[in-house]
Amino acid sequence: MNHYFNNIDIPFSIGGCNFHAVNIISSSIDTDIPLHTHGVNCYEIHFISNGCGRLIADGNEYDISTNTLYVTGPLCDHAQLTDKTSPMYEWCIYLRAEQNNSERSDILIDQFLSHNFWIGKDDQNILPIFERLFSELKSKSAGYANMAKLILSEIVVSVARNYFDSPAETALSSSDIYERSSLIIEEYFLYEYSSANLDELSHRLGLSTRQTQRLIEKNYGSTFSEKKEQARMSAARLLLSDDSLSLSEISKRLGFSSQEYFSSSFKKFYGISPSHFKNIKL
Known part of the structure; x- marks a missing residue:
């Protein structure tokens, strides 16, 4: 349960x-x-x-x-x-x-x-x-x-x-105070990457778009657009591993206006076309 x-x-x-x-x-x-x-x-x-x-x-x-x-x-x-x-x-x-x-x-x-x-x-x-x-x-x-x-x-x-019984893989963390709003940001990009927009996220945070941009850049070192692109491209890798999904269906799920736009964005991000990626199953 x-x-x-x-x-x-x-x-x-x-x-x-x-x-x-x-x-x-x-x-x-x-x-x-x-x-x-x-x-x-x-x-x-x-x-x-x-x-x-x-x-x-x-x-x-x-x-x-x-x-x-x-x-x-x-x-x-x-x-x-x-x-x-x-x-x-x-x-x-x-x-x-x-x-x-x-x-x-x-x-x-x-x-x-x-x-x-x-x-x-x-x-x-x-x-x-x-x-x-x-x-x-x-x-x-x-x-x-x-x-x-x-x-x-x-x-x-x-x-x-x-x-103490098994060494960790990596270290260290920051000492800045983590704001609760970061949880909203992370879940927004994780689950709503296909339709994410700055105005909507800012509304959820109760901040201006400028404040939201600053918060994202402070906590993640990325702009809103970069964070959205990272989220969509990460999701794309998983969707491309599903043989039952066509490139057209994947592009729609990711929120791209066309398959061509998705293919161009994927190749720019990973240096390989989505069709090639799907065939070799990286």
Whole structure:
């Protein structure tokens, strides 16, 4: 059964760092998730309790199977490809951190915050902790909010303990304060890349178009147009892997006005035509 706790804000503090859990999800992953990036001071914890698939992170590819734990941190490009014959079931927590390096002294939290990507097998028996968290959030029994904060702290500690047994792939994260609006930006490009426009995003953020442009450039180092193009081209790679889809259908799904425009944009972005890409299945 899938459970979504979106657009929430559960604050908790641990090791001199203030965290906010803004998305908490347990769900079967039935479709591929295109390449996307989180902003500064954002960490997404992923635990796969069943199924298998592949993860593409920072240009590298990893096999995912039952009991895989991975964390994608600030500015880590990643995509999730599920095995359609054995879809992954994922437990996921999206966190933003408010770091104060002058006060933080906890070595475990230092480990967690200093890596923008880590993947390995969980050896801390983290699944029952996730299950307790979702039980509290669903039941809303007396004191559930305080209990959720304690469990979230336990999850972060358990994740960081895994780091000591297996080295992380990359490091370091930024120390700027991550704004909640970045979550809106990331989900907008991830799910609405085909029709994304600056006015609509600005309206959702409650900002002017100029402020929105500045926010995107600050957190991602890209303009709105570049971010949209990256999102559409990442989705295009996944759609081109589906033999049942024609180039015409793919161009429509991506929001291009014509197949020719899509082909031209894809070749400019990747240096290869979509038809050639589809044939060789990169």
